[in-house]
Amino acid sequence: MTSDNSIVDLVVVGGGVNGTGIAMDAAGRGLSVILCEMNDLASATSSNSSKLIHGGLRYLEHYEFKLVRQALAERESLLKNAPHIMWPMRFRLPHQSHLRPAWMIRTGLFLYDHLAKRETLKGSRSIRFRRDGPLVNEITRGFEYSDGWVDDARLVVLTAKAAEEKGAAIKTRTKCVKADRNDKLWNVVLEDQQTGERTSFQCRALVNASGPWVSKLFKDTMTIPAPKQIRMVKGSHIVVPKIHNEPEAYILQNADNRIIFVIPYEDDFSLIGTTDVDYEGDPRKAMISAEETDYLCSIVNHHFKHKITPEDVVWSYSGVRPLMDDEGSAQKASRDYTFEVDGGGKTRNAPLISVFGGKITTYRKLAEAATDKICSFFPSAGPEWTKHAPLPGGDFTDWNALVAEFGKEFRWLPEKLAKRYARTYGTRAYEILRDHCSVESLGQLFGGNLYAAEVEYLREHEWAISAEDIVWRRTKQGLRMKDEQVNALQAYLDESPR
Template sequence: MTSEHKIVDLMVVGGGVNGTGIAMDAAGRGLSVILCEMNDLASATSSNSSKLIHGGLRYLEHYEFNLVRKALAERESLLKNAPHIMWPMRFRLPHQSHLRPAWMIRTGLFLYDHLAKRELLAGSNSIRFTPDGPLVDDIVKGFEYSDGWVDDARLVVLTAKAAETKGAQIKTRTRCVKATRDGQLWNITLEDQRTGERQSYHCRALVNAAGPWVSSLFSDTMTIPSPKQIRMVKGSHIVVPKIHNEPEAYILQNADDRIIFVIPYEDDFSLIGTTDVEYEGDPKKAVISPEETDYLCSIVNHHFKHKITPADVVWSYSGVRPLMDDEHGAAQKASRDYTFEVDGGKTDAPLISVFGGKITTYRKLAEAATDRICRFFPEAGPEWTKHAPLPGGDFSEQAALLDALKAEYRWLPDDLAKRYVRTYGTKSYDILIGRTSTESLGQHFGANLYECEVRYLVEHEWAISAEDIVWRRTKIGLRLKDADVKNLQAFLDTFD
């Protein structure tokens, strides 16, 4: 079944961080926007990152000063706009002189401190490690610097929510199966991936923000050549019970010139990654290999007293990063910068295609792309996102919000209140409105996941499956049993 719909200004294909960023920015400038995503929001690359808001210290070695400068500047903006899902983090870099001399690291950290203005984050310094610390005894000195942590999947969902608030239509589980130009309009066919129903739309401009599928969308959907090719690189991470009790993250150097992060994660775990492996095939099917797991364990064991094995891994994930293809060099040297190509515009409906990018610069990418789009819409409003809080982010400090939430809901368990603040910010009140006790939260699915939260995620954040909830809207999957997840899915099936 196919039905006709009115003309919209902009159709965005891709529900990752770049697509939702562009949809949010464009909708806020007054354009009518539809975003379609063939799966769940953030279901691919954007939920499988190292979960860092960082300038990219190692990119300085590859002379990507412009990328690092942009990323450093964006850290501060993002940390202010989403204090519930992002916060500052200190990183410790153990020094091993046979890998990089101290002067080189000091120079890099000096640039890191001064390439962009800092207001929230402390500068770098040298440190000495003591025998009672978590590192092996022969590592005695190192460095500290600041970056930020982010819940990557929630960043995407909240950006989509902000786009919807500004008037955008967000269509998940909806695939763009055909896009053809007809003069100054694009004819678009979208297919509901659950029902098979097709709908036809017309739009004045089209954005291809399909991430790892950006090139294939040209051949499969538009049947025109892609102006650029991407290089698909798989990055894998493992999660293990925490290997130290310190609040700092560690950045570990390795003899192959790669670096590995060890990041405090969800209170009780350590997140370790990432690898860089050339990848071919369906990005959705990317999984960690035994060799990657062994590699990550080996580097951790070389640095830490607490040793880990593949048997300690409680969860792993792999994401395929769509990097710009420079046709040479190792995977870790491929640029993380972004570009976008514009086709058409005078007599033909414009097409904007996004290539590359990283989470830290997503807002800047979206702003630059929307600036370019708005050349075709002279009535559009000005830039606006730099100082705009994401939904739930209209507060300054997590501790103060936690105190306020606990003061109003004194019966709320401490760990649940803390998780709500770190997940929903001020939107926690929307979940708890009218609740007077733990029992009033509804059915309990395990690990402090209650019916009222599940209903909120279904009704307001496009959650459909148990996987959407336990791995993207939250990370409760780390604590739930298989039977709990099946019970949750059975409950969600009643919504259909």
């Protein structure tokens, strides 16, 4: 084991959306920061969401007005700061009077429109469905409202990138195996998960943002009792060839009071989910069950003319959400967050901040609140700064204009690829394209429209190591690649390791 004698201000354990958000915020305030993640960035909960930036219309039924208000307000900031990986989306809610009366839905949508200021998103309205539309003819009326869509895994990667550009050290495939407090400092041991090499060093404050592992980290790494327990709830999604050609998403009510989303996805597909099932065991091993797949297909078939079966599923994924532990069903478990502070202040011990719960829409606000608390122990830290700060590649205002700019400067670039690069990388796509003069110069085509030039960019700039990192988290080209193509990509990566 090697030792690093330098002392850093902050170590963040966990490379999901909350951990990277805190690392970015703290580094931007002038703290020296190390973030460690035992796997790839966004390899667990943060890449397995419904991929929505939303206030949470259904949370109003559980009287979580504060959470909804905060999430609604955050939508506007996020949509402005990352217009390449987030954009507004209209949602259609078919009305079925035996499930929820119209007055209740109208009331909920009124609150949704007015709990927080809307600057860019349109308000809600009642609608009538056409008989030649995608819904079954028995459904004739409904409602429409606005929320947003996000590429969740890219949100995490770009937040980590912003943290790095502010001076943070981002260490993926690096596990925190031990953390002992010695008065004013933490003694931390990190283990490289590829080489097994261990490094020890000290830090002035520690953040536990390990998501589903937040309570377990206390027992395994710090050998102290966890102040709270989280409830692990599995949410599963399926992806099928698109079941309608409209740009709107649908939010479907079910007789068990659950809500299912049907979202246009990656141009040619529909994303359907989510379920809510209590989960025990290793979060990394969570998988969709046959019962969950049947459940999602059944709800879709109840609403849409186009029927689907489990055989239509081209991809599925399951994520374990670390929710606040309370009584009641999994679907009623709170999506709010809290963080616990141990040490600091009068105790004069090195502080520990642990994050419990949360949802992707409020990640920036959670990170800001947690960093405020951290910075109370660092009087020279700078002020809040993230609300209006674009994420890497998000320094533009008009996505269509950016695509047109690519087309003008790189006339050889196919329009479909230009659109994907603009949607995935924003202005950072220039770093992939600037040295090329033809499609052929982009190098080997692995499948879909994934070329070697993009692969090398992801390896050099975005911590991608495996084929899975690239085809599912950095891009979604796995939807368009055969197993043998993914295997060929992995062989390419293995032949020239970085």
